[in-house]
Amino acid sequence: MTPFEKARAAHLPEIIRGLGYKLTPQSGGYGSAFCPKCGQGSETSNKVSLFSSAGAWRWKCFSCGCPASSSIDWVVAALEVTAKEAVAFINNGEASPALKDRVASMPDAVAPMSVGDKDTQYEAFAELLAKVIPGLGCEVAVEYLEGRGIPESLTREAHKRKLVYSTSNDPNEAMQYLVAKAGESLMRNAGCIKPGSNWPCIAFRPILFPQWKTGCEFRMTKNPRKGESKSIRQGRLHTPWFWTGEVARRIILVAEGAVDGLSVIRMGWKGHVIALPGAAAWSDDWFPRLSVKYPGFELFVALDNDDAGTGNTRKILDGCERHGIRARQFSPDGFKDWNDALRAGVSL
Numbered sequence: 001m002t003p004f005e006k007a008r009a010a011h012l013p014e015i016i017r018g019l020g021y022k023l024t025p026q027s028g029g030y031g032s033a034f035c036p037k038c039g040q041g042s043e044t045s046n047k048v049s050l051f052s053s054a055g056a057w058r059w060k061c062f063s064c065g066c067p068a069s070s071s072i073d074w075v076v077a078a079l080e081v082t083a084k085e086a087v088a089f090i091n092n093g094e095a096s097p098a099l100k101d102r103v104a105s106m107p108d109a110v111a112p113m114s115v116g117d118k119d120t121q122y123e124a125f126a127e128l129l130a131k132v133i134p135g136l137g138c139e140v141a142v143e144y145l146e147g148r149g150i151p152e153s154l155t156r157e158a159h160k161r162k163l164v165y166s167t168s169n170d171p172n173e174a175m176q177y178l179v180a181k182a183g184e185s186l187m188r189n190a191g192c193i194k195p196g197s198n199w200p201c202i203a204f205r206p207i208l209f210p211q212w213k214t215g216c217e218f219r220m221t222k223n224p225r226k227g228e229s230k231s232i233r234q235g236r237l238h239t240p241w242f243w244t245g246e247v248a249r250r251i252i253l254v255a256e257g258a259v260d261g262l263s264v265i266r267m268g269w270k271g272h273v274i275a276l277p278g279a280a281a282w283s284d285d286w287f288p289r290l291s292v293k294y295p296g297f298e299l300f301v302a303l304d305n306d307d308a309g310t311g312n313t314r315k316i317l318d319g320c321e322r323h324g325i326r327a328r329q330f331s332p333d334g335f336k337d338w339n340d341a342l343r344a345g346v347s348l
């Protein structure tokens, strides 16, 4: 193996953490707020994605659009060194005195940070999802959604697309299933069973709307009692619930919750659909990702017709303007939400 090949195969996340940058585990890799090309993003941004591909770590930036690049490229850009210097730095931690000086004076060069408690919990939740979801059907979801005007065929199609699952309407049965698949200690580590409690909230919410492989919205089929929430969200919301529509339409609708997402599809919407688990659940990280992944697309911001929906619509529209994304407000005229509009017989 040549020194270049060795450096290219190095564990990039370790190098980056070693230089003092925080990484956030996400869907098989890591996210980072720091891009060696366009600099430090906001604390919560994960504009740079690190992922392993064909045995080598790669990174790309959704903010400046830097395409997938090697570990060597990361070090070259971050430390402003030649490729040869980067290879020596990666392989042996060897650095010329000038390079050592540069590393020491980097504004963000601090002691490597450990992965926080939250990250550990998110990792446990992703592991739990991976254990719980295989084997789940969608019968309870079919029945519940039919009562909300979503036909069985659409729910089954969503299930085929890994966008909806259900456990049992009986909390005891749901609990048994969860314990058998994931085990109690993983449920505790994932934050599904709160300290001092023996029951996971998710056992009472049998409908699952996964958010990629890292998060999930759990929904009740009964009316919530006082103080209960109909839906809870757990895990890391790194990628939202996303229904792929006809690409040629170049339109993406943002709805509040997967039930509204399925409602607009039932009503005849042909483009893509993003469903947020709550009006405020939009992540500003998605603006650069949208503009890179869906250039020229128009965003239809279709949140609920209430104060939270209207306020968050404004925020999303402002963000679109800053990122040069075409967007318009598309709330259901005369209805609280899209499911109400569907059940009143409105079509798109």
Ligand SMILES: [Zn+2]
Binding pocket: 035, 036, 037, 038, 039, 061, 062, 063, 064, 065, 066
């Ligand atoms: Zn960048």
